[in-house]
Amino acid sequence: MGRLEFQSSFKNINQKEWNDLTKSNPFLRLEFFQSLEASKSIGEGTGWHPFPAIVIDQGSLVGASPIFLKEHSYGEYVFDWSWAEAYQKYGKNYYPKIASCIPFTPATGSRIFGLDLSIKKNIVVQIEELAYENKMSSSHILFCNESEKDIFGDPKWMLREGVQFKWFNKNYNNFAEFLSQLSHDKRKKIKQERKKIHDLGLKIKKIKGPEISESDLDFFYACYCNTYQDHHSHPYLTRIFFSLIKESMPENLLLILAYEGDHPVAASFFIYDDKNLYGRYWGSKSFYPGLHFELSYYQGQEFCIENRIVSFEGGAQGEHKLARGFEPFNTFSFHRIFDEKFELAIKDFLRREKTGIDQYTNELNERAPYKTELNI
Structure with missing residues (x-):
């Protein structure tokens, strides 16, 4: 033994x-x-x-x-x-x-x-x-x-x-095919939320671990700290932690940034493998309607579809995930x-x-x- x-x-x-x-x-x-x-x-x-x-x-x-x-x-x-x-x-x-x-x-x-x-x-x-x-x-x-x-x-x-809530990639070929499986009300709501981001002129960039720079992490960490401050709390993780996992396990990291012009305004951080995507941290420098849902959920769902990842765990709690295609487990x-x-x-x-x-x-x-x- x-x-x-x-x-x-x-x-x-x-x-x-x-x-x-x-x-x-x-x-x-x-x-x-x-x-x-x-x-x-x-x-x-x-x-x-x-x-x-x-x-x-x-x-x-x-x-x-x-x-x-x-x-x-x-x-x-x-x-x-x-x-x-x-x-x-x-x-x-x-x-x-x-x-x-x-x-x-x-x-x-x-x-x-x-x-x-x-x-x-x-x-x-x-x-x-x-x-x-x-x-x-x-x-x-x-x-x-x-x-x-x-x-x-x-x-x-x-x-x-x-x-908790999990989204399942049912062999979708694209995001539109996923939307086609939702009820009319849910489909309409997501389209409206994504249109807001388009109308704001925000650009979204997905960055896998090996391409994430230290300046990207600096910006993300400032957003991460903002989220805790907004909830009158303190961040658990130190800045150096993200540099260390970028160095030791880059193939498991995904950073999604939103840009207004050339300037980043919000970030979401994910960890993944070949089967599962895990939503972890989100934050922004200022408020943009619908941006949280775009960076934390829709971009993650698109990433799963593009990379044939089977499921996406959105993290603790969050009944609002239900309206965005996630299912309870x-x-x-x-x-x-x-x-x-x-x-x-x-x-x-x-x-x-x-x-x-x-x-x-x-x-x-x-x-x-x-x-x-x-x-x-």
Whole structure:
């Protein structure tokens, strides 16, 4: 089965072995985690302490999971603030906690990796024991695949579901063919929004990773910071992070810029592989009607069609994505709470939440943007 170790950093892990084991989406590449750490986007002072699990057998990596010791719940997108408040109300500490996840990234994918099921199950057991033995409140596996439920041997791991939105490229030859599949109202709305951009005289440029310049990143990062400031918050990622991933994984990056004349005015940043496009960050220097939808959704959909990419995840939340061709899908996370009284209370909370999620998903499906016999 091999020897399991918890590391205090991602920097000394064998890059090729980690990537060969975790190759399910680009966020799981070791370069991504190493760039977060080297740029000080995670680590000391951030509340995100790297603690990756690795399993070594005969000198080779046979199991792994991106683990973090968390001092808060920022940047997770599975919201457990009310759980933390309940702990505090009763004089208990919710933090630190353990989370297997991708920082600041609500992208679904595997979180526990191993050459066989026994290795994966052992990693889960060790994550649980690490938290329990160190008197932590809980362990969490966030945005994992539903299929991973088989590795949670202890029934005390509680499943939590959420809803996100994904666009599927149904072998469209062009954007017009995609529009032709939408209901009349949705099709009309998108055409109107795109016409606004045309009438403003804005030009759009898609730039793949190898062609992205440092000045492009400077402009993008200023836009990225503006978005956080507009929401009275602070950016999680440092400027150097984007330079580091441009250097280490350029084939996975896409930057889309909008220009007024020769001057850039807005930017969207994406990460992708040959199957999936992930919308990540957006920002602008000033307001232009419809530009957010153009750069964050329509240009991404066009990129998928042009490059035969199967799906486009638009990021956390955003019911407005439904009107732009995205469809709802469920997300899955697993949670282990060690205090029995809180475990029972949270289990009841999740049961009631699940009822609401199911109802919400049904309502969204009833408002599907695609043609039916009733809405052609």
